[in-house]
Amino acid sequence: MRRLNASLIAGGVIVGGIVLMALVSFVWTPYDATLVDPASRLAQPSWEHWFGTDKFGRDVLSQIMVGSRTTLFVGVVAVGVAAVIGVPLGVLAAMVRRWPSELIMRANDLLLAFPALLLAIMFGAVFGASTLTAMVAIGIASVPSFARVIRSGALQVMRTEYVLAARAAGRQPLPIALRHVLPNVTSLITVQASVSFAIAVLAEAALSFLGYGTPPPTPSWGRMLQESQEFLFTAPRLAVFPGVAIAIAVLGFNLLGDGLRDRFDPKLEDRR
Amino acid sequence: MILRLIERTAVLLVSLAVSSVLVFGFMAVLPGDPARVALGVNASDEAVAELRRQFGLDRPLPVQYVDWLGGLLRGDLGTSYVSKVAIGPQVFDRLQVTLILVVAGMIIALLLAAPAGTVMAARHRRLSGFALSALSQVGVAVPAFLAGILLIMVFAVKLGWLPANGWTPPAEDPGMFLRQLVLPALSLGLVQGAVLTRYVRSAVLDVLREDYLRTARAKGLRPFPALWRHGLRNAAVPVVTVLGLQLATLLIGAVVVERVFVIPGLGSLLLDGVSNRDLLLVQDVVMVLVVAVLLVNFLVDLLYVALDPRLRTGAR
Amino acid sequence: MSAVAAPDDVLSVRGLNVTVRDTVLVADVDLTVGPGERVGLIGESGSGKSLTALSILGLLPDDVVADGSIRLAGVGPDLVGTDEKTLSRIRGRDLAMVFQEPMTALNPTMRIGDQIAEVMLIHQTRSGRAAARAAAAELLERVQLPPDLLRAYPHQLSGGQRQRVVLAIALANDPALLICDEPTTALDVTVQALVLDLIVSGVRERSSALLFITHDLAVVATVCDRVLVMYGGRVVESGPITTLFTTPRHRYTQGLLAASNLEPHDAPTASDFADGAYPDSGSGDVAPSSRTRSRRLTTIPGTVPAAGHFPSGCVFRNRCAHATDVCATTPPWTGTATHGYACHHPAGAQDA
Numbered sequence: 001m002r003r004l005n006a007s008l009i010a011g012g013v014i015v016g017g018i019v020l021m022a023l024v025s026f027v028w029t030p031y032d033a034t035l036v037d038p039a040s041r042l043a044q045p046s047w048e049h050w051f052g053t054d055k056f057g058r059d060v061l062s063q064i065m066v067g068s069r070t071t072l073f074v075g076v077v078a079v080g081v082a083a084v085i086g087v088p089l090g091v092l093a094a095m096v097r098r099w100p101s102e103l104i105m106r107a108n109d110l111l112l113a114f115p116a117l118l119l120a121i122m123f124g125a126v127f128g129a130s131t132l133t134a135m136v137a138i139g140i141a142s143v144p145s146f147a148r149v150i151r152s153g154a155l156q157v158m159r160t161e162y163v164l165a166a167r168a169a170g171r172q173p174l175p176i177a178l179r180h181v182l183p184n185v186t187s188l189i190t191v192q193a194s195v196s197f198a199i200a201v202l203a204e205a206a207l208s209f210l211g212y213g214t215p216p217p218t219p220s221w222g223r224m225l226q227e228s229q230e231f232l233f234t235a236p237r238l239a240v241f242p243g244v245a246i247a248i249a250v251l252g253f254n255l256l257g258d259g260l261r262d263r264f265d266p267k268l269e270d271r272r
Numbered sequence: 273m274i275l276r277l278i279e280r281t282a283v284l285l286v287s288l289a290v291s292s293v294l295v296f297g298f299m300a301v302l303p304g305d306p307a308r309v310a311l312g313v314n315a316s317d318e319a320v321a322e323l324r325r326q327f328g329l330d331r332p333l334p335v336q337y338v339d340w341l342g343g344l345l346r347g348d349l350g351t352s353y354v355s356k357v358a359i360g361p362q363v364f365d366r367l368q369v370t371l372i373l374v375v376a377g378m379i380i381a382l383l384l385a386a387p388a389g390t391v392m393a394a395r396h397r398r399l400s401g402f403a404l405s406a407l408s409q410v411g412v413a414v415p416a417f418l419a420g421i422l423l424i425m426v427f428a429v430k431l432g433w434l435p436a437n438g439w440t441p442p443a444e445d446p447g448m449f450l451r452q453l454v455l456p457a458l459s460l461g462l463v464q465g466a467v468l469t470r471y472v473r474s475a476v477l478d479v480l481r482e483d484y485l486r487t488a489r490a491k492g493l494r495p496f497p498a499l500w501r502h503g504l505r506n507a508a509v510p511v512v513t514v515l516g517l518q519l520a521t522l523l524i525g526a527v528v529v530e531r532v533f534v535i536p537g538l539g540s541l542l543l544d545g546v547s548n549r550d551l552l553l554v555q556d557v558v559m560v561l562v563v564a565v566l567l568v569n570f571l572v573d574l575l576y577v578a579l580d581p582r583l584r585t586g587a588r
Numbered sequence: 589m590s591a592v593a594a595p596d597d598v599l600s601v602r603g604l605n606v607t608v609r610d611t612v613l614v615a616d617v618d619l620t621v622g623p624g625e626r627v628g629l630i631g632e633s634g635s636g637k638s639l640t641a642l643s644i645l646g647l648l649p650d651d652v653v654a655d656g657s658i659r660l661a662g663v664g665p666d667l668v669g670t671d672e673k674t675l676s677r678i679r680g681r682d683l684a685m686v687f688q689e690p691m692t693a694l695n696p697t698m699r700i701g702d703q704i705a706e707v708m709l710i711h712q713t714r715s716g717r718a719a720a721r722a723a724a725a726e727l728l729e730r731v732q733l734p735p736d737l738l739r740a741y742p743h744q745l746s747g748g749q750r751q752r753v754v755l756a757i758a759l760a761n762d763p764a765l766l767i768c769d770e771p772t773t774a775l776d777v778t779v780q781a782l783v784l785d786l787i788v789s790g791v792r793e794r795s796s797a798l799l800f801i802t803h804d805l806a807v808v809a810t811v812c813d814r815v816l817v818m819y820g821g822r823v824v825e826s827g828p829i830t831t832l833f834t835t836p837r838h839r840y841t842q843g844l845l846a847a848s849n850l851e852p853h854d855a856p857t858a859s860d861f862a863d864g865a866y867p868d869s870g871s872g873d874v875a876p877s878s879r880t881r882s883r884r885l886t887t888i889p890g891t892v893p894a895a896g897h898f899p900s901g902c903v904f905r906n907r908c909a910h911a912t913d914v915c916a917t918t919p920p921w922t923g924t925a926t927h928g929y930a931c932h933h934p935a936g937a938q939d940a
Contacts (some may be wrong), residue, residue, distance in 0.1 A: 110287050110294075112517075113565040115524045118558060122298060125546040125554050202415050206528050209417055210543060225421065229532070232436070236425045243418045251413035258409075397650060483692035489647055490687075491707040491757065492680030494672055501706075505697045581741040582696055 008259025011194075014252025022068040029066060031059035034217045051241050054227065060238070063219040064245050070220045071201055071249055074135050074213075078200040079193050081139025086146025087189060091177050093147065094154030105151070108144045116141035116203040124212035131214045138203045142196045149192045153185040187264040194257035198250045205246045221246050276577060276584075284570045291562045292344070296337050299555045307353060327353055327552075344559065354550040362541060362553075363560055369439065370530070370537035373456055374522045380461025381468050381518070388465075389472025390499070393480060396473070405473070411466025416525045420459035420532040427455060437534040456533040460525055464518050471514045475507040482506070509579050516572030520565040597661060598623050598765050598797040599644065604656035604668075606639045606648065606821070611896035613652070614639050614821040619799075620925060621765060623661075626791065626798040628812035628829070630805065630844075634892050636821035637801045638688075641767050643668075644799075645685055646675040661764060681711040684758035686787070688770040690751035694742040701738030704728070704757050713761045727756040731786050748779030755786060762794045769801045784811055805848045809833065814926065817841045820893070820903030825929040837922075837934040840904045843888040902932065 036056045045052040051060035093104040114122075120137035127133045157163060163180050207213035208222025216223065221242040228238035307323040308315065324330045328339065343350055349359040392404045414422075428436035434455055440448040479485060480503070488498040527539025534540075538557060545553035577583045599621040606614035614636040621627045629637045643654040646667060658667040663678055687693050694703060704724035705717070714720040725735040731752035742750055751771060758766055768787060772780040788811055791798045800811050808815055809829055816826040817838065825838035836842045890907040893899075899906045905915040910933040919930045 106283070106287075109569075110290055113287070113291060113520070113562050113569070114294075115520060115565075117524045117527060118561060121527075121542060121546060122554070122558055125549075125551065126298070198413075206415055206417060210528060210531060212546075225418065229421065232421065232424055233429050236429065239421050239425065243414075243421065246415065246418060247410070247413045249413075250415075251410060254409065254412060483687060483689055484695040486647060487687065487693045487754070487757070488695070489676075490645060490679055490685045492676050492678070492710045494676045502695045502698070506695070580697060582743045 005259050005262055007255045008263055011252050011254070011256030011259050014248060015256050018068050018249055018252060019072065021065055022072050025062075025065040025069060029059075029062040031062045034058065034219070045237070052235075052237060054224070054238055055231065060224075060241050063224060064221070064241055067219040067221045067224065067242070067245070068249075070131070070214050070218060071204060071246075074131060074138065074204040075197045075200040075253075077135040078138040078142060078203075079196050081136060082142035082146050082196055083189060083193060085140070086143040087150050087182075087185075089143070090147040090150025091154045091181055091185070093151045094158055095173055095177060095181070104147070108147050111141070111144045114141060116199065117206055120203065120207050121210070121212055124207075129207075129212040129215060131218070134204060134207050134213045138200050138207075141203075142199060145196065146189075146192055149188055150185055153188040154181050157181045157184045187260070191257050191260045191264065194253050194260060198253035198257065201246065201249050201253065221249075277574070280570060280573045284566060287566050288563065291566065292341055292559060293337070295555055295559050295562065296340060299551055300333050300336070323353060327351070340555075344556075349556040350552050352550050352553050354548050354553075359553055359556050363538070363556055366536060366538045366541045367560065369535060370523070370526050370539065372442075372453070373460065373526050373529070373535065373537060374519065376453055376457035377460030377464060377522055377526070378515075378519060380457055381465035381522075382515075384461065384465030385468035385472050389469040390476050392469065392473040393476035394495075394499070396477060404469075408466045408469045408473075411463060412470065414463055414466075415528075416459050416463045417528040417532050419463050420456060420529050423455045423459050424532070437532075439533075439535045439537075452533075456529050456535060459532070460522055460529055464522055464525075468511070468514060468518060472507070472511055475510045476503065478510075479503040479507045505579060509576060512572055512575050512579065516568050519568045523561060523564055596623060597621065597659075598625070599661070599799065600657075600659045601640075601644065602657040602659075604640065604643060604654060604658065606636065606643055606652060606654045608652045608895075612821060613895050614643070614654075617656075617818075617821075617823050618925060619816060619823070621797045621799055623764075624791075624795045624797055625814065626788070626800060626812045628808035628815035629799060629801045629818060630803060630808050630815060631818035632803055632892050634895060635818040637818045638769050639821075640818070641685065641769050641799065641801055644767065645679060645683060646670070646672075647679075677711070680707045680763075681713070681761045682764045684761070684763040684766050686751070686754050686758050686766070686768040686771045689774050690747050690754055691774070693754050694750055696742055698741075699738065700728075700740050700742065700745070700753055701725075704738075704753065704760060707757050707760045711761055723760065724756075727760055728753075730759075730790070731756045732782070746779075748775050748783060751775060751779075751783055752786060755783070755790060759790045759794065759796075763796055765797045765799060766791055767799045767801070770803070771800075772807065773802070773804070780807075787811070805833075805845065817844070820898040821895075822903055822930070824904065824931070827923075827927040827929075831927070835936060837929040837936060838904075838931045839908045839910050839933065839935060840888070841929075842935045843907075847887050902930075 036058060037053070038056075051064065053059055054063070089104060089108070093101045093108075096104075116138045119141045120134050123133040123137040157180060160180075163176060166176050166180060204213055204220070205222035205225070208220040209226045211223075211226065213222055214220035224242035225239055225246070228235075228242070231238050307320045307327070307329055311320055311323060321330075328336060331339075340350065347360060349363055351358055388404055388408070391400070392408070396402075396405070424436045427434045435448075435452050436455075438452050440452055442449040476499070480499070482503075485498055485502055488502040489495065493501065526537060527542060529535075530537040530539040531543065538561065542554060542557040542561075544550075545557060597620050599619070601617060601619035604614060604617040604619070605612065617636070617640055619627075619629075619640070629640065631637045639648065639652070642648050644658055644667065648654060654668055656668055660667060660678065660682060663682060665674060667675065667678070694700070701721060701724050704727055705720035708714045708720040708723055709717065714723050721738070725738055728735050728737060733749060733752055733756075737745065737749070737753075742753075745753065751774075755771075766787075771787065772783050775783060784807065787798070787800075790796075798811070800808065802808050812829055814826070814828050815832055816823050817832075817840065818824065819840045825832065825836065825841045832841065833845065836845055888907055889909075893906070899916075900918075901916040902908070902911070902919050905911040908915070912933065914932050917932075919932045921930050922928050922934070
C-alpha cells in the first residue's frame with residue numbers, strides 16, 4: 001500500500017499549469033502583452049481585463065502569461081548551466097584521489113560565497129543587464145549546490161559492490177562514471193534540478209525587480225512587481241498578481257523537489 | 273581542537289586571498305576601461321588618459337592588485353573614479369545599516385523558527401504539525417522583497433501603523449528608527465524564518481529518533497524537558513550550519529529589501545555604484561560582502577566545535 | 589494495591605496486547621517477576637520481546653498502543669493508561685532500563701558525570717548537585733570504571749564502557765525492577781561476560797528484580813532463574829531455567845534449543861524454504877535431498893513472518909512439523925502462571 005505523495009502531485013500540477021500557461025501564451029493571450037492602451041490605464045479587473053491593466057494600459061493577465069515564459073526560460077537555462085558544470089564536477093570530485101577532490105570541493109565552497117544575486121549584479125555591472133547575463137550568473141551560482149549533492153551521491157555509488165567489481169576488473173574511470181555512477185545519481189540530479197529551479201525563479205524575480213534582469217518590453221514577473229511599487233497606495237493589485245505568480249511558481253518547484261525526494265528515498269519522507 | 277582552529281583559519285585566509293583575486297580579476301578583465309566607463313563615451317581621450325594616470329590605472333594589473341589589496345588590509349578602499357570621494361567611510365557607514373537590518377532579520381527568523389520547527393517536529397503526525405508545515409512551505413516560496421511589498425500594503429497603506437519606508441539612524445531618533453526597522457526586518461525575518469523552520473523541524477525530528485532521547489525518557493524526564501535538556505544542543509548543530517548559510521543569503525537579500533524600503537544600506541550603495549558605472553566602488557562592496565560571508569562561515573565552524581564535543585578531539 | 593497481582597510480585601503483566609493501527613504485535617502476554625527474581629525473556633527478533641519491555645516502561649513509539657494491565661509493586665495505578673506525569677516519576681526510580689545499543693544511548697554533547705547525576709537529580713534521591721556527583725563517581729567505580737571518566741564525553745569511551753555507564757545510570761536510584769534489552773548483543777565478546785557479571789551483581793546488591801531480554805540461550809542460562817519464551821508476539825512457554833532447557837514442551841522451544849546445538853537432525857531446514865515462501869502456502873512437502881545431508885547447523889524451517897503475518901491459532905504452526913488441523917485454534921495455556929506452555933502437541937506427551 002503506497003502512501004499518496006501529496007507534494008509530488010501538488011508540485012506536478014502547479015508546474016504543469018505554469019508550463020501549460022507558457023505554451024498557451026505562444027498562440028493566444030487575451031491581449032498583446034506589450035500593447036499600450038492609454039484609454040484604459042490602471043483599469044480595475046473586469047470582464048475585458050480579468051486582472052485589470054497597468055499604468056500603460058497593458059493587460060495584466062496577458063503579461064503574467066507571457067511572463068511565465070521568461071520565468072521558465074531563465075530557470076531552464078540557469079539549471080542547465082548549473083547541471084552541465086556541477087554534475088561532472090561532483091562526479092569527478094567523488095572519483096579522483098584525495099587532494100584533487102579536496103581542491104574541487106574547496107573551490108566549490110568558495111563559490112558559495114558569491115550568491116546568485118551578487119554574481120548577477122556583478123555580471124550586470126560589467127556586461128550590462130540582460131536576460132542572458134542573469135541566466136548565466138544564476139546558473140554559475142547554482143553550481144556549488146549541484147556539485148555538492150552529486151558528489152555525496154556519487155561517493156555512495158563508488159562504494160557499492162558493482163563499482164568495486166568493475167574497478168577490480170580493470171575498467172577505466174570514464175566508463176565507470178558513465179555506466180555506473182551517472183545512472184545512479186539521476187534521481188539526485190532531478191531533485192536538485194527542481195530545487196535549483198525554484199531558486200532560479202526567485203533570483204530572476206529579484207534581479208528583474210532591481211532592474212538587472214529581463215529588460216523591457218519583454219514581460220517579467222519581477223519587473224511587473226517593480227513597476228507596481230509606485231502604485232502601492234492606489235492600485236495594490238498590480239503588485240498582488242505578479243507576486244502571487246512568483247510565489248506559486250516557487251512553491252510548485254519546491255513541492256515537486258520534495259515530492260521527488262520522497263519518491264526516490266521513502267526513508268526521508270518524514271524529514272522534510 | 274587547536275589543530276582544527278589552525279586549519280580553519282588557514283582555509284579562511286586562503287579563501288579570502290583567492291576571492292580577492294577573483295573579484296579584482298573579474299573587474300579587471302571586463303571589456304572597457306574603468307576610466308572610460310566612468311567618464312562616459314563622450315569623454316575626450318585626453319580626459320580619459322588623465323583619469324587613468326590619476327588613479328594609477330595605467331600601471332600593470334598585478335601592481336594595481338597589490339595596491340588595492342594593501343589598501344583593503346589598511347582599511348583604505350580607495351577613491352571613486354566617478355565621485356572622487358573616498359570609498360571606505362561610505363562603505364563602513366552603509367555596512368552598519370545593513371548589519372542592523374540583517375541581525376534584526378536573523379533574530380526574528382530564529383524567534384519564529386525555533387518554536388515553530390520544534391512544534392512541527394513534535395506533532396508531525398497531527399493536523400497542527402501538517403498545517404504549520406504547509407504554511408512554512410508557502411513562506412519559503414515568498415521572496416523577501418515580495419514579503420516587503422505585502423507588508424507595506426497591509427501595515428503602512430491599509431492600517432497606517434508603520435512608515436512605508438525610510439531610515440533614521442538610531443542615535444538620531446530611536447523611536448523612529450525602531451518604527452522604520454520593523455517592516456524591513458520582518459520581511460527578511462519572516463521568509464528566512466520559514467526556511468529555517470523546515471531545517472529546525474528536520475533536525476528536531478532526527479533528534480527525536482535518537483536513542484539518547486529514549487534514555488532521557490527512561491531516566492524519568494517528561495517529553496518536553498527531555499527534548500529541551502538533551503535534544504536542543506544536538507539539534508543545534510545542523511541548524512547552525514544553515515544559519516551560517518542563511519546569514520549570507522540575508523546579507524544579499526538585504527540588497528533587494530533595502531531597495532523596497534528605500535534604506536541607505538550597502539545594497540543601495542552597490543546598486544548606485546552599478547548605475548553610476550563606479551567600478552571601484554562595486555568592486556569594493558562586492559569584496560566586503562564576500563569577506564562578510566566567508567567570516568560568517570568561519571565563525572559557524574568554530575561554533576560547531578563549541579556545540580559538539582566530538583569535534584574537539586579531531587577524531588570524528 | 590491491586591487485586592489482580594499477588595502482593596509480593598514486583599511486576600505483574602496481565603493480558604498485554606500491543607498494536608500498531610490494525611496490526612497486533614504482542615498478544616495476551618502474562619508475565620510476573622517476583623522480588624529479587626531474575627527472569628529471562630527469549631525469542632527471535634520480531635517476537636515482541638522488546639515491545640513488551642517498552643510497554644512496561646511506557647515508551648512505545650508514537651502510534652503503537654498497549655492495552656491490558658501492567659502493575660508495579662508500590663505503585664498505585666495500572667501503568668497502562670496512566671498519565672505521563674505519573675509514569676515519569678516511576679521511570680528511572682522504581683523502574684530502570686538498559687538498552688541494546690550503547691553507542692547511541694548516551695547524549696554525545698553531555699559529560700558522563702552529568703548524565704549519571706541527572707537521574708538522581710530528577711528524582712531528588714540525593715541531597716544536591718555535589719551529593720549526586722559524588723554518588724555518580726561511586727557508581728562508576730561499582731561498574732569498574734575510573735572516576736575520572738566523569739568529565740569525559742561518550743565518544744571517548746568504548747562500547748563496553750558506555751554500556752557500563754548506562755548500567756550505572758539505571759542502577760543509580762536502586763530500582764525495584766531493572767529491565768535489560770539485549771544489553772550485550774552489540775558488545776565485543778570479550779566484554780560481554782564482564783557486563784553480564786556487573787548486571788547480576790548490581791541487581792543482587794540492591795535486591796532488585798531483573799527482566800532480561802535476549803535471543804541468546806547461553807546468556808539467559810547464566811543470568812536468569814526463570815525464563816519465558818516468546819514467539820510471534822505471544823508467550824509460548826515459561827518455566828525454571830533448568831526444567832525448560834532439559835525438557836522443553838513447546839515445539840518452538842524445542843526447535844530453538846536444537847538450533848543452538850550442532851547436532852545431526854532430519855527436520856527440514858531453512859534452505860528448503862529459501863524462496864521465502866511459508867510452508868503453508870503450498871510447499872509443505874520437503875525435498876528429500878536435504879534430508880540425506882548430515883551434520884549441518886540445525887535451524888527452524890522457514891523464516892519468522894513479518895509482523896501481522898503470523899498464522900491464526902498457534903502462531904508457530906506454519907513452521908511446525910507437528911502441526912495438525914487443531915492448531916488453527918489458539919492453544920490453551922497448560923500449567924501454572926510461572927511454569928507452563930501453550931501447545932496442542934507438546935513434546936514429551938506423545939511423539940508425532
